[in-house]
Amino acid sequence: MRIDLSPEAIERFHEDGFLVLDRIIDEDTVSLLRERYDLLFAGVFESGLDPDEVNWRQGRDRSDVTRQICNAWKGDRYVAEVILHSEIGRACATLAGWPGARINQDNLFWKPPGGSAVGFHQDSAYEQWVVPSEMVSCWIALDDTTANGGSVEYIRGSHRWGESAMSDNFHAPLEPLKEMLAAAKRAGIEQPERVELIVPAGGGALHHGWTWHGSQVNSGSKSRRSIVAHCMSSQAQYHPSNTGPIYSRYKRFGDEVMDESFFPILWRDDGYRSPYLDRYTNREIGWGGS
């Protein structure tokens, strides 16, 4: 994987709040990840550890809804090899102006035909348990995305609208645009510009943590699968008093330091990378290896 960021591309990211990339991972990696999705959504976790959030399981949940798993990298080292890649860390840190990047969490999405919308939201609103609560994310398509196929949509320039609260309506909302439209109004924007991401499988986008985004129902005839790496600064720490309902379970009492076992550093400008990562992603060690 190689993510080249020209000065023009960096400028476009800061102007728009997102940057479209036609190629992030190669075709073989796309095929491999599709195979891993079949296993992961069937509840097979090769590392022996469950992901932090499994919001859909084959046989348990309706087949026509959008499926999501968070932190699949802990359950599957093939997913980890992509999500924890140093290039993703380098690109996110470069765009954010951080000295390095750690993973906050991954998100695996599988939206079948008819699959529900994802409510428009700002990612950083969900990160009030982190200081600084800034994120940059890398969204990668595992299927060619098509108009009306439920691809992610970005609202151009919306990272400058200010910070809103978490959306009440994330999973399967009836009005996915509602909170974004209210935020636009507050920011004095009459016509928010919606940009639907249309890229070949293996392409995607990098987006700013305060950029409004979400996706509509998949009205196409094919599934839309995607994988997202949400990164934060290598210097991120826990907020001293705000609690994240899921991820603060990894916080030690009286200590704001983030443990690299759970929030590894993917890339830092001095060459540092969490020491266990390469052996884990190369499947030389499993969870619990030293």
Ligand SMILES: O=C(O)CCC(=O)C(=O)O
């Ligand atoms: O893919 C989608 O539909 C939503 C993606 C998303 O919320 C994200 O990447 O933060």
